[in-house]
Amino acid sequence: MNPRNPSFAEDVARTFAKQPIMNLIGARLSLVEPGVVEITLPYRADLTQQHGYLHAGVVTTIADSACGYAAFTLMPAGSNVLSVEFKVNLLRPAQGVEFVTRAEVIRAGQTLTVVRADVFGIAKNEERELVATMQGTMICLHK
Amino acid sequence: MNPRNPSFAEDVARTFAKQPIMNLIGARLSLVEPGVVEITLPYRADLTQQHGYLHAGVVTTIADSACGYAAFTLMPAGSNVLSVEFKVNLLRPAQGVEFVTRAEVIRAGQTLTVVRADVFGIAKNEERELVATMQGTMICLHK
Amino acid sequence: MNPRNPSFAEDVARTFAKQPIMNLIGARLSLVEPGVVEITLPYRADLTQQHGYLHAGVVTTIADSACGYAAFTLMPAGSNVLSVEFKVNLLRPAQGVEFVTRAEVIRAGQTLTVVRADVFGIAKNEERELVATMQGTMICLHK
């Protein structure tokens, strides 16, 4: 996929840094390529639900941000991206010392971009297990 | 809808208190009835995305918890509830001094319960605007 | 909701008549109001799956068309409508002598419109039971 914005990587990093929620939960950008973005989130006890697993809303928070930025890498310079909708299937209890979500653009349109994100729990021994998968739609707001 | 667990309200309150993420973001239970749960979240700048709106993942966090607890009110005593999947449509920028999500059970089955949640942004003048809507499936884990 | 196209009802009826699939399965428009459309489908054995219930794809076919037309009633004259995405929860076996789907617009935007549709199975004694519910996004293609 061909980025139309030559400084897409800097622009993703810049707007990621402006998302206070990413700072609150301790998430960081770990990969930015055309149509692909990964976000990494270390486990923290204050991000969990009643059984000690990462809350589905936190799983969604990193997956949604990764989807938005993956879409954004293919948009023209100066665009804004917003989430239209997403669907998440929770496949296993979200456990691990760290979580990584990888979002990939499936279809980049002029206005709408469809993105898929997988979320993996990483165990101490570095084994990764798919814990959730998202399919969502992002919209490009042209300036 | 007829609760099979006479102490459903206490049980919801008790397990809500065990969700560390609710404490982190500052959410509180504001209504618990058979098949209906509301959660209230005051606006905080550290919960936002790059435009200052509540991040879609935080919107989802409170909607998903409300859905889970709404399903839980109708489950037998001693059950556990887990989210199977949900879909969220983001309808307007999530702005307001406070957010309220109201989840209502659409169909309570033996194993699966389908729930809908609306999320409202409340303005200073107390006007409420629908900012997102969730349709999801919860599963009952019988002890 | 205020229709911007004064002849929305005729336009819905005209394009509905141009959907060959509606004719194949025997569906008919049964209500057209601003932001609301109903489609009725009599039971037919050749529309079923292996247990004799209406196939989930047929349930979706009428719900999706109703959502598209409900969105269309609020679009400017001369617009086209396309489905962007939808999510369907199947709540009960789809049985009945007739099925009715009712779609209502939740949020009509300039480009995207979010619609919800319920699908009911109607028994011989005229009792109706909710068998499925759809939440979807429609896009307006301006001519």
Next chain:
Amino acid sequence: MNPRNPSFAEDVARTFAKQPIMNLIGARLSLVEPGVVEITLPYRADLTQQHGYLHAGVVTTIADSACGYAAFTLMPAGSNVLSVEFKVNLLRPAQGVEFVTRAEVIRAGQTLTVVRADVFGIAKNEERELVATMQGTMICLHK
């Protein structure tokens, strides 16, 4: 993925033959492997919407059946499968001389199985284009 039902392929073929809707629209099973099923549907004008593209409901019909059978290949002998929910993103106008949907199991659980299906339009020159993608949940009813 390891099938627990040694005659899964025959069982899929047998129950597919019992879905009258597949006969009505002219769909046929084209691949059955453990966790993977493909269904092929030749274009027919009576399956289209008002622009001559395959109706989204028909796209969904074959994708949903493929998902159900893909899940079924991994279930114990004598099980029944039902669709719990699915979400479909429509990526391009569904055009082609033939359509193929390929469903693959993402996660097979004891009760619930999550499946993804892509739907391709095949042009005269045999080029295939992704027109839709489904993410859904199937439930196993143990006899």
